[in-house]
Amino acid sequence: MLEVRGLHTHFLARGFDNQVRVARALNGVDFTVGEREIVGLVGETGAGKSLTAYSVMGLLKPPAKVVAGQALYNGRDLLALSDDERRKLRGGEIALVVQSPKSSLEPLTTVSQQLVRVHRAHRQVDEAAARVRAVEMLAAVGIPDPERRANAYAHQLSGGMAQRVLMAMALINEPKLLIADEPTTGLDVTVQAQVLDLLRDLVRARGMSALVITHDLGIVAQYCDRIAVMYAGQVVESGGVMDVFARPSHPYTRRLIASTPDSLARRGGRPLGGAANPPNLYALPDGCLYADRCDHAAAQCAVAPRADPVAGTHLVRCHFSRQFALEPMA
Amino acid sequence: MALRIFLIRRLALFVPLLLGILLFTFFLVRIGGQDPVGLIAGPTATTAEIAMIRGQLGLDQPIPTQFWIYLGNVLEGDLGRSWISQKPVLRDVLDRFPITLELLLWGTLIGALVAVPVGLRAAFKHDRLFDIVSRSISLLGFSVPTYFLGLLMLFVFFYLLGWAPPGMGRISLMVTPPPTVTGSYLIDSLLIGNLEGARSALGQLVLPVLCVAIISAAPIAKHTRAIALEVMSSDYVRYADATGLEPSARIRIVLRNSRTPILTFVGTELTGLIGTAALIEYVFAWGGLGQYGLNAIIRGDFSAVQGYVLALALFSLIVFLVIDILVLLLDPRTAETS
Numbered sequence A: 001m002l003e004v005r006g007l008h009t010h011f012l013a014r015g016f017d018n019q020v021r022v023a024r025a026l027n028g029v030d031f032t033v034g035e036r037e038i039v040g041l042v043g044e045t046g047a048g049k050s051l052t053a054y055s056v057m058g059l060l061k062p063p064a065k066v067v068a069g070q071a072l073y074n075g076r077d078l079l080a081l082s083d084d085e086r087r088k089l090r091g092g093e094i095a096l097v098v099q100s101p102k103s104s105l106e107p108l109t110t111v112s113q114q115l116v117r118v119h120r121a122h123r124q125v126d127e128a129a130a131r132v133r134a135v136e137m138l139a140a141v142g143i144p145d146p147e148r149r150a151n152a153y154a155h156q157l158s159g160g161m162a163q164r165v166l167m168a169m170a171l172i173n174e175p176k177l178l179i180a181d182e183p184t185t186g187l188d189v190t191v192q193a194q195v196l197d198l199l200r201d202l203v204r205a206r207g208m209s210a211l212v213i214t215h216d217l218g219i220v221a222q223y224c225d226r227i228a229v230m231y232a233g234q235v236v237e238s239g240g241v242m243d244v245f246a247r248p249s250h251p252y253t254r255r256l257i258a259s260t261p262d263s264l265a266r267r268g269g270r271p272l273g274g275a276a277n278p279p280n281l282y283a284l285p286d287g288c289l290y291a292d293r294c295d296h297a298a299a300q301c302a303v304a305p306r307a308d309p310v311a312g313t314h315l316v317r318c319h320f321s322r323q324f325a326l327e328p329m330a
Numbered sequence B: 001m002a003l004r005i006f007l008i009r010r011l012a013l014f015v016p017l018l019l020g021i022l023l024f025t026f027f028l029v030r031i032g033g034q035d036p037v038g039l040i041a042g043p044t045a046t047t048a049e050i051a052m053i054r055g056q057l058g059l060d061q062p063i064p065t066q067f068w069i070y071l072g073n074v075l076e077g078d079l080g081r082s083w084i085s086q087k088p089v090l091r092d093v094l095d096r097f098p099i100t101l102e103l104l105l106w107g108t109l110i111g112a113l114v115a116v117p118v119g120l121r122a123a124f125k126h127d128r129l130f131d132i133v134s135r136s137i138s139l140l141g142f143s144v145p146t147y148f149l150g151l152l153m154l155f156v157f158f159y160l161l162g163w164a165p166p167g168m169g170r171i172s173l174m175v176t177p178p179p180t181v182t183g184s185y186l187i188d189s190l191l192i193g194n195l196e197g198a199r200s201a202l203g204q205l206v207l208p209v210l211c212v213a214i215i216s217a218a219p220i221a222k223h224t225r226a227i228a229l230e231v232m233s234s235d236y237v238r239y240a241d242a243t244g245l246e247p248s249a250r251i252r253i254v255l256r257n258s259r260t261p262i263l264t265f266v267g268t269e270l271t272g273l274i275g276t277a278a279l280i281e282y283v284f285a286w287g288g289l290g291q292y293g294l295n296a297i298i299r300g301d302f303s304a305v306q307g308y309v310l311a312l313a314l315f316s317l318i319v320f321l322v323i324d325i326l327v328l329l330l331d332p333r334t335a336e337t338s
């Protein structure tokens, strides 16, 4: 369905000394989302998760630029499409739910007008039919009193409601692939569970695929089929949720799992302790990007590891992955 | 409903604001170091004459008492008498305000009509040729001194090209001015069907209006561009892109959300320009409120200065009130918070 291969995204900026400085934010992101699969993309804040979503959707703004890689959607490279082709896919077949729902709704237009607009941009329907459909969608994402809420403006919605409205907007055209970027940050725990349950049910009921971006391993364990773990703009480990949780084979994944999901969630996805400085994207090492934070770093780590399978589709970017795969977690 | 509450609150706010402005200008004028008595009495006056004039003007009273008397008079609609024109200040201000307004409103309107589309287009063509060229031109508009611009216009369009009439007032000396209805010679001439008068008034208007337009256009274009660029970098525009809207729908979103900040800026600009207009009035012998105020300040005509400042303050308050009402009607967010 969606196959991201070797995605590299850089920020190019000119410093005061007029030297071009490159922040290498994505350094080879590889993962796949299969038909009817829910894939969780995890990693600490700044790992490049949102950037991955924006790169795939073609929504980068300068100075960000995709410098290499492919994002194949049913075999077509999304990164090589014309503006027109890309626009037809966006919001129609591939929908995005973003991290900041309230500020992503247009302030001067009602909820229903925005839903109608998105619907009519992709489907040949008249205003009245689109409006009926908009209210249906609001009901489907669990918004109470959808008729009335349809006439609300963004500033009249709570964060949870705004998140649901975005979901309604994303789903109104029955997309085949949904990308949800931290769909529940900022919501309280009960609402969080409601939104995620709803998301899963809708995705399953409509036979869609989904990429769920989160920093919360608990969410991945509960809602996803597959997982991709990101560190410093790379996917360091990916595979079936069962396999990865049973045999985490990258030291970073192991560390994530060891620091319980609860504590990770409580820190809001901030980097783990230890050598906690986030990697400097302007001066990344040549070898393994995780080496300077890794307890097991060795001489080999000066050479960049490839993502190799430890079993089936369980891929790990570490020279010692096979060892780790055999070593149970303490 | 929201509108009525808003209006009542706003008008209630006017009272302390105006009082503050009265107090402020009253004292400001008095610490200015000018003594109108000497100027009125002339160089040959004796000490006794000076004392007499001082008494007549009430300037021998302590300053707080003077202020109380002044305040009482203002409330009765008496702004004092200008010693330059020898007429009640209220009369002077009412006579001259429309004259300045005509210049200012046309100038700012034309300036905005040019600058807003230019600013928007520059934002949509960010860093492309149109943007760079329009920014350079508006930089010119920023850097040229008002006075010089007026003189330059006269030099080129009157002296060199002969396209425009000399900058000698609001209507040709050969034409009888129409009876005053609105105070605008152009409109008043049209009202009585005097086409010759209207043509002459229009001719006189062109250059000074053009000056105001040029001076207002530069900042309006710059801010319009900045406002539109900010809207374009907002989350909701990015999200609109993410939902695959047509480019035209995207443009509509940007325009809709730039509307009220641009409007507010043009209003601010309008109130700010009234000072600039004074210089233009000078160059073109326009004889409006700006020129009147400038004269009064230079020559220490206390009552006239106070009347002038009060008129400016009222004008600003009214402009901001109108803008706020428009914003209220255009933006549901403000309707709720007020």
Ligand SMILES: Nc1ncnc2c1ncn2[C@@H]1O[C@H](COP(=O)(O)OP(=O)(O)O)[C@@H](O)[C@H]1O
Pocket (backbone or CB within 6 Å): A011, A023, A025, A043, A044, A045, A046, A047, A048, A049, A050, A051, A052, A063, A281
């Ligand atoms: N303008 C920029 N210049 C350089 N680096 C940037 C810029 N904007 C974002 N980044 C970097 O890109 C990385 C990826 O950010 P993001 O995708 O938002 O992370 P995540 O969603 O995983 O929290 C971050 O480390 C951030 O520091």
Ligand SMILES: [Mg+2]
Pocket (backbone or CB within 6 Å): A049, A050, A051, A099, A181, A182
């Ligand atoms: Mg993010």
